[in-house]
Amino acid sequence: MASERVTVQVESNLGEDGPLSVADTLHQFLDAFEFLAAAVEQEEGGGTIRWRLVSMSKNSPATATAEAYSTDPTVAVAPILFQGKRRFYSGVADLDKGIVAPWIESHFNVAKDLLRRNLNGVGRTVFDLDGELPQTVVVERVARQWLKSIERFESDKEAEVVDRTHSEFGSIDANVAQAATYKGSPALYVRERLTGKTIPAVLTEQAAKEAGKSHSWADAWDGKRVRVQGEIFYNAQGEICRVRATKVTDVVSPEVDLPALRSMNITNGKSPQDHLNDLWGYDG
Incomplete structure (x- = not known):
């Protein structure tokens, strides 16, 4: 049976025993699970998936484990997460080749924040998909490559914008x-x-x-x-x-001759309501 848990590990850029700030650690956890959730949401019923915190450890590396659940009791979580994890794993692997998946494009801000933090303060971020797939390990070299792929993609998209000057x-x-x-x-x-x-x-x-x-x-x-x-x-x-x-x-608007307008029989003797009904084709 597919596991409904995911563990994220965060390590200092000064090594296993190096210090981690509270802000860097907690923001990295939050962005990591939001990034993973972006892939899961692409699956049918994935929009109902939420994450329940199971455990958190401040020991090096700092570790957070969460379990997926659905806000809709009729939705089976395991198959959605099974496919969502694979979408995540293949999507981030494609970043190494300069390919940006649509679900990553729609969450560029989260991805860039996570990767930039991995270049300043955080030295290693690990996504452990609970043994179903190999771990995804983000170190400085990987973070730079992924950021490069994202920034090149953004640049190419901007170049495609039609200039209507x-x-x-x-x-x-x-x-x-x-x-x-x-x-x-x-x-x-x-x-x-x-x-x-x-x-x-x-x-x-x-x-x-x-x-x-x-x-x-x-x-x-x-x-x-x-x-x-x-x-x-x-x-x-x-x-x-x-x-x-x-x-x-x-541009001068002509003055309206109200007395002359009042004397005009513009409705041909019909009441205003009957006149409007005829004008708009209503039966009355």
């Missing part, structure tokens, strides 16, 4: 938030109406002259609605980050 000519609708300068050039900081993001609209010399004729800089605090035309710049995420404005014009 570009510019195009067009216009945006916005509300003026502030009149100021941008790198020494006159600018209106405007709140783009579609996204609500405030961006600088850097005025060309001609645009600044035209804006000065029709705008008081105090208008900047009034939230005036404007249409900004010019070259629109987008960042790597494809978001508008700046406009080189060649023209800024007020």
